[in-house]
C-alpha cells in the first residue's frame with residue numbers, strides 16, 4: 001500500500017488518527033521535537049517560525065519511504081516546496097476537514113500541546129489562516145474526510161484507502 005499522509009488544520013486530529021490507523025505511523029512534529037530537544041513552542045520563541053519550517057520540510061522529505069502513516073503539522077501546506085513534494089510523491093494525502101469553531105475549542109483546551117501559531121493570535125486572525133489554508137489542503141489532497149462531530153474510531157473507519 002502507498003504511504004498515507006494526514007493533513008489538515010490544527011486540532012483536526014491528525015496525530016490522534018495516525019496512531020489508530022497503523023502501528024507503523026510517525027508524527028512529523030514528534031520527529032522534529034526529538035531532533036531539536038525542546039518543545040515546538042520553545043523553538044518558535046528561540047529560533048522563530050522560519051527555522052521551524054526549514055526543519056519541517058527536511059523532515060517531511062525523509063519519512064515517506066520509512067513509514068506507512070504520517071501525520072503532518074497543520075502548516076505543512078504553507079510551503080510551495082512541500083505542496084509540490086506531496087503532489088509529486090506516489091502517496092495518499094488525506095485531508096481531515098473540520099468546523100473551525102470545533103477545532104478552535106480543541107486547540108485552546110489542549111494543554112499538552114501548546115501551538116504557537118494559535119496562542120499568539122485572536123480567534124479572527126486564526127480564522128483567516130484557517131480559510132487561507134483550506135484551499136491549500138484541498139489542492140494537495142487525494143482524499144477528504146469531514147471530522148466534525150465524529151469520534152476518532154468513526155474517522156478511522158471512513159478512511160478507506
Ligand SMILES: Nc1ncnc2c1ncn2[C@@H]1O[C@H](COP(=O)(O)OP(=O)(O)O)[C@@H](O)[C@H]1O
Nearest residue numbers: 009010011012013014015016106110150151152
Ligand atoms: N475526533 C475527535 N473527537 C474529539 N476530540 C478529538 C478528536 N480528534 C482529536 N481530538 C482531540 O483534539 C486535540 C487535538 O488532536 P490532535 O490529534 O493533536 O490534532 P492535530 O494533530 O490535528 O493538531 C487532542 O486533545 C485530541 O485528543
Ligand SMILES: O=C(O)C1=C[C@@H](OP(=O)(O)O)[C@@H](O)[C@H](O)C1
Nearest residue numbers: 009010011073074075115116117
Ligand atoms: O499549523 C501550524 O502551523 C502548526 C501546527 C502544529 O501541528 P498540529 O497541526 O498537529 O497541531 C505544529 O506543527 C506547529 O505548532 C505549527
Ligand SMILES: [Mg+2]
Nearest residue numbers: 014015072073
Ligand atoms: Mg499533530
